[in-house]
Amino acid sequence: MAGLLRALALGLLLLPGAAMALDDEDVLAWLDREQEQYAALALALWDEAELGYLETESSGLLQQELAAADFRIETGVAGLPTAFVASYGSGEPVIGILAEFDALPGISQTAAPRREPHPDKHSGHACGHHLFGAGSTAAAVAVRQWMEANNIPGTLRLYGTPAEEGGSGKVYMVRAGLFDDVDSVLVWHPADRNAADIATTLANKSARFRFRGIASHAAVAPERGRSALDAVEAMNYMANLMREHMPQEARMHYVITSGGSAPNVVPDFAESFYYLRHPQAATLEQLWSRLLETAEGAALGTGTEMELEVIHGNHSVLPNETLASAMHRRLTMVGGVTYDAADLAFATELAESLASREADLAAAAARIEPMSLLQGMGSTDVGDVSWTVPTAEMRAATWVPGTAPHTWQAIAAGGTAIGTKGMMVAAKTMALTAIDLFLQPELLQAARAEFEQRRGTDFEYRPLLGDREPPLDYRR
Amino acid sequence: MAGLLRALALGLLLLPGAAMALDDEDVLAWLDREQEQYAALALALWDEAELGYLETESSGLLQQELAAADFRIETGVAGLPTAFVASYGSGEPVIGILAEFDALPGISQTAAPRREPHPDKHSGHACGHHLFGAGSTAAAVAVRQWMEANNIPGTLRLYGTPAEEGGSGKVYMVRAGLFDDVDSVLVWHPADRNAADIATTLANKSARFRFRGIASHAAVAPERGRSALDAVEAMNYMANLMREHMPQEARMHYVITSGGSAPNVVPDFAESFYYLRHPQAATLEQLWSRLLETAEGAALGTGTEMELEVIHGNHSVLPNETLASAMHRRLTMVGGVTYDAADLAFATELAESLASREADLAAAAARIEPMSLLQGMGSTDVGDVSWTVPTAEMRAATWVPGTAPHTWQAIAAGGTAIGTKGMMVAAKTMALTAIDLFLQPELLQAARAEFEQRRGTDFEYRPLLGDREPPLDYRR
């Protein structure tokens, strides 16, 4: 992506555009014209597939694009080298758009509609964050054109938010106060549907529990050893017993990240990695205390030492019906994804590998889902933003209907026109919704009022991950 | 058993006997003559089959017999209603003979050579303590006759020791100082062999671990409950993990004595009952501390409370080669059990149910095993006596060769002539060994010297069960 050329391209557009007012149709038309450029940007990120806090190239490409459109870039914010805030305009209102760009480890795939791991990669955009980043950027640049053309007062901000996948990048940005003066935030996510819901998620918190014992030859002197793996298994045992005594909406899951090195040595180190979730942060914290006691009890009962490192923590998403309705109205106006014959052929082949199949794939991709109340069982660091600023989130059908996140099918479609078409649905909807927010102060006020009411009067934001420093090396 | 008639019977014997000295042969002859009487006494105990600390009848029958022979009886010693000390003579040396008489719960059998639970009983002499008690009494009365006849100075004591099976009766008697002035102790045990070995056992300690949680309807509100059964299982889990990290000679075993009352209620109470053993008391105490930590860790990790009650604790047996050799010499002189045709028929039929079969049952019952060094893996409260007084123990073939203790086969043979013949082998051997001890001060001195050397100079007796009161209701 040649930043300079892009700047010229944008400049040529902007010169005449500055002289005359732009309406919704102009914005949509501009995005249609730019579709190819942003598709290329998205695919460049898809190729990089950089992991959390290591997204140097991907973050840089987005920053180039925004800088070329005269955004002011502040980078390395909140102590996160790949985080940035790109701003345009000044004063109130302040409207934020979020852009993610990290990939997932351990899974790769080409843009083929059948399982075909990428020969050179160990990571992939299985959650579509390359589209997320490029699409949000497209929306931001479109709104910026509209603001200049129409002399709109206020500030537009594009937040480049790294490490959503297990890194809680946004939480550090919230904690650093970067959202304190924002009036509303718009965000989207790649999906297999087009929808703007009144949706929430589970608050979650994760930690690595590290146990240290005493090594000994496991055949010659096992009685002199104290097994750290025993402690990991004892903690797991008690955590599994705890399941029965948790509210049924809670979720707890773990892997053993270090289970000893050689069978003939009593392991003096072992580690497990736990996630714990619940719709309410307060309940989550209570459950967390109990989980901590399973770890302490395991250390006590196996003669080992335990220490834990909280890795990440996200609040649930606080929904905002006012904003969701506004977004849903615009999404309906924009419409869903239109498959051409090639898209349909791709989707049809890919759908053969899906567990739940949609009868009419093209119709499902084109459809806008009715707005609904939704308790998602996943988690996202958008949660912490949503308890700080009224936030609306939509989904666009960047994946073949029936596709689940974090699958090779998501990577595959994300590398094709299906992905970039879905991305443009999101870019358009977000741009038009942002325009509404700039033009309708009463909408911002209503959203704020609902936000205050939902949050409660005595709410005080506390990050679930506490005061830990960002785990910049968690993907190394 | 009519105590008065017995007294008369003994009296008739004693009157002339007092006038003339008795030698070894006379003692053996006396025991042969009395065999039927003592067999009847043993079978009376076999019929009662009373459990630990509840042996009122059994203890009473033995006391009657001893009182009829002019022993002075002190009963209810050491706070144990069924314990007693029967004494004859005065001054030094003091020679003790131990007599047990408690049965085992949960197993009953008639005197048949095939499995035939007793229709009216829930307990049985599966460890042969009825023979133990009656045989030791026979030996004591025989020695007493000899002492009077020969004007032997010194004191003979028969200790009636209740609740050997899990009740540690002798430990309370040792703790109360009842053995402090004794020079040597003789003891035997029913078995499938005739032997006097340099044998030791495992020290052991037991406790009930009681966990308390919070009851709740297990379907409606499991999240409000804290399961005490979870705690029991978590403790067991960590205890089982601990096995790998114990010396291989250690033994740990448990049952769950209370595992919740109804599945649809989260159990607010649960209990397990643990035994822990090791040849060395000091190592046992270290392992015990670790076991305690598994219980504490389980309580911590399951949100429950734990308390424990130590139930019993026995030291290992401290062997004494000097005394064992003396006893082995006498045992060899006395010889083993001689089967008649009926005995052999019974043994042959019973042996069909045994896992390990002896080719020539009659020969095995008649044989005296060579003296050997033996690490037994069981435990006995004779252990605590043996760290207080030089002690010798022998076994006599009261059971069909191949029979294990605590089996129906042991009950069965114990109710027949096989059992009482074996008992008389023990009674004779113990009587003759006691005579040796009275007559040979140098034997007592050598035994004491070996005892001091084995025990170590800085030895201080501490009961493994600590200062707890006797669990007089542990079998109710």
Add this chain to the structure above:
Amino acid sequence: MAGLLRALALGLLLLPGAAMALDDEDVLAWLDREQEQYAALALALWDEAELGYLETESSGLLQQELAAADFRIETGVAGLPTAFVASYGSGEPVIGILAEFDALPGISQTAAPRREPHPDKHSGHACGHHLFGAGSTAAAVAVRQWMEANNIPGTLRLYGTPAEEGGSGKVYMVRAGLFDDVDSVLVWHPADRNAADIATTLANKSARFRFRGIASHAAVAPERGRSALDAVEAMNYMANLMREHMPQEARMHYVITSGGSAPNVVPDFAESFYYLRHPQAATLEQLWSRLLETAEGAALGTGTEMELEVIHGNHSVLPNETLASAMHRRLTMVGGVTYDAADLAFATELAESLASREADLAAAAARIEPMSLLQGMGSTDVGDVSWTVPTAEMRAATWVPGTAPHTWQAIAAGGTAIGTKGMMVAAKTMALTAIDLFLQPELLQAARAEFEQRRGTDFEYRPLLGDREPPLDYRR
């Protein structure tokens, strides 16, 4: 309860009553007059507190009452000695009323408002089935008076259904076809509220899993033993792992009913008792198969043998909005429980021991709750009836508001006027609802139509407990 005197008392009433028509008000008035008699009947059952399938006296008392009112009694139905069907009238429609009368083991209490276990009892009516039985009987007798007085055609049946608590008494009665010709069934349950809801429950199924291993002395030869308790714990372990992989609405809980007899013997027998529940019977059966595999896997992995006995199994309750609405209308007409000063004083003191307290206890007892959709997390054998006949169930405030079932507080209030007043609320509501059913064929038709629609066209009733014989000794 003198049955003969009762018969005379009823007879005196009936003779004149037969001559003139009775309306709703007369029925209510009759029940008010009889309140004391039925309260006495209920308290007689409360005193007996008989356990499942052992309710000889309690069942007999109800039968006496019904026989005295000219019901035809068929007893010992479906192979259940304490089950009976009491019938009055003939022909269609057939309206059923259910009466339970079993108590719960392991909990007793006097009629005091503070914890006071009954000195002579080990069981108690902690689920209020004494009120259930007497109240339903009162309703049936009242309706029978009304039928005779008004020459109403059709059949009224009172089903005496034993062993609801874990015995699934009704399931055997359904399986035997005793409900096949019934048009509608009315039922109530003691509670801390007055309500008639569109409520369902969880289907459930229980079994005892019995494992057999090889006994061995746990210290001398543990390697020769195979522990049945190991198997129980291994099954529990895998069942607990399975929790994460069950739908969150599922419920699974267990106790260990036999955990070995003595620590020094490797247990050759051990048993656990499991309940498994889910809203859908089909899902429950799938989960059951997996639970079974944890048992089989545990036996395989521990070298033991497993066999299971299904103990009980109840379908979920199939709600019927048509009937629930009819019942709710009558309940609203009847009104709730009115506390006098003594009731309030009792309730106030008792409420101090409750976790969740109601601010105005008298108001809560008097209130009729709005009709609502309800997913109860408990289970009942009414479920199987409800998949066979359109069924309506109500609750009446027989307990102090805030009281949970299966608590001492439920026993206590059930032994006072609070309990019997609540019982009369139920008796009146059921009587009036039954009258509606006899008088309104269209109501029966609508209820049937809804029933068929909810059940599905290809429904085929299969008892979850299969073809097992009734476990008549499950409470011995």
Add this chain to the structure above:
Amino acid sequence: MAGLLRALALGLLLLPGAAMALDDEDVLAWLDREQEQYAALALALWDEAELGYLETESSGLLQQELAAADFRIETGVAGLPTAFVASYGSGEPVIGILAEFDALPGISQTAAPRREPHPDKHSGHACGHHLFGAGSTAAAVAVRQWMEANNIPGTLRLYGTPAEEGGSGKVYMVRAGLFDDVDSVLVWHPADRNAADIATTLANKSARFRFRGIASHAAVAPERGRSALDAVEAMNYMANLMREHMPQEARMHYVITSGGSAPNVVPDFAESFYYLRHPQAATLEQLWSRLLETAEGAALGTGTEMELEVIHGNHSVLPNETLASAMHRRLTMVGGVTYDAADLAFATELAESLASREADLAAAAARIEPMSLLQGMGSTDVGDVSWTVPTAEMRAATWVPGTAPHTWQAIAAGGTAIGTKGMMVAAKTMALTAIDLFLQPELLQAARAEFEQRRGTDFEYRPLLGDREPPLDYRR
């Protein structure tokens, strides 16, 4: 190591040597002269620190040395690229010497007497096999000189045996029949003592147990997942329960080599790696069957699939007192290691880090231990050789007394003169013992007779690892 120069050096020696007979003293003198060369060879291997089946350089260096001394080299034997047999002479008797040369992964250290991981290495000779390989080679070349000089008939073989550490290299060589015609085998091992014992080891067998489940999002749809990690933990649970029911001499230990990849995904793959050991191969195989059932039971109980790969398996060492006595005599003649001031300074500093310290390090290094019966609790693939050929093994003090195998202290000393001095003790003792074997047919016959007697008449060799192909990539 320049093979050609070495060849010349050896040649210069051999030319005159060929003309005159050599006696023991000449052999010892030759080894003293060559000490520096063989020390250099050992340190070259120490530097390489190549892992099992990857020892290309190390094997090559030993082959060069042997080829230069006119040994015939057959390489890549038994399908093992780094295995070789170097032969000299022909006909009977056939005397074998074993040479190992593989290092251990995960541990590195410089030649410093304090903990100092090697900056560039991830492996190290923590078991001293570099000395083993070079020392055995020195012995072989010395014997070959002596054979030629004295015209000794018979065959000398040096077996280059790779991958002793968990790779069971020798087992494949035994299985391929490479030892079938050998009369006796001599072997040594680096240690902290000088000793030739009548020693045995534990037979062992290892396998990786791989479980496959069904992946699912652990928060969104855990009920659709089947966790392979659950299966690993369930197997471990049952294996830990099995401990109580194994003979106490058995050893079982495991690590979890794959415990899931990310907490938010139900793991569809997990793996554990088990070792199981017992003094008797037959008992080991029985225990193995039971371990296998814990794995099968775990798969069944968790809804997963299991497969296992046996990784290695070694028989116990069959001792040979005849050969051990011969070796002990020669070892006593040769004497132990003599520390100079530098050695002692090194040993003294290093000993500060040892748990068990020797009072007089120099004396302990110089001492020859009395020959004793020894049940080692480790395992070695020398075991399989020892059931095929009468075998004698000695240890030499290449490590500071008090050092355990597989520690950094072993690597450190192995990189100094202490290591190479100890190596020469072994080289001299093995050379002289081999000479005895060539000169004393009666010694070979006696060793063979004892061997046959110990092995039993119906013995049939079966490798514990079955017919699997060598795991040539087990260390990649």
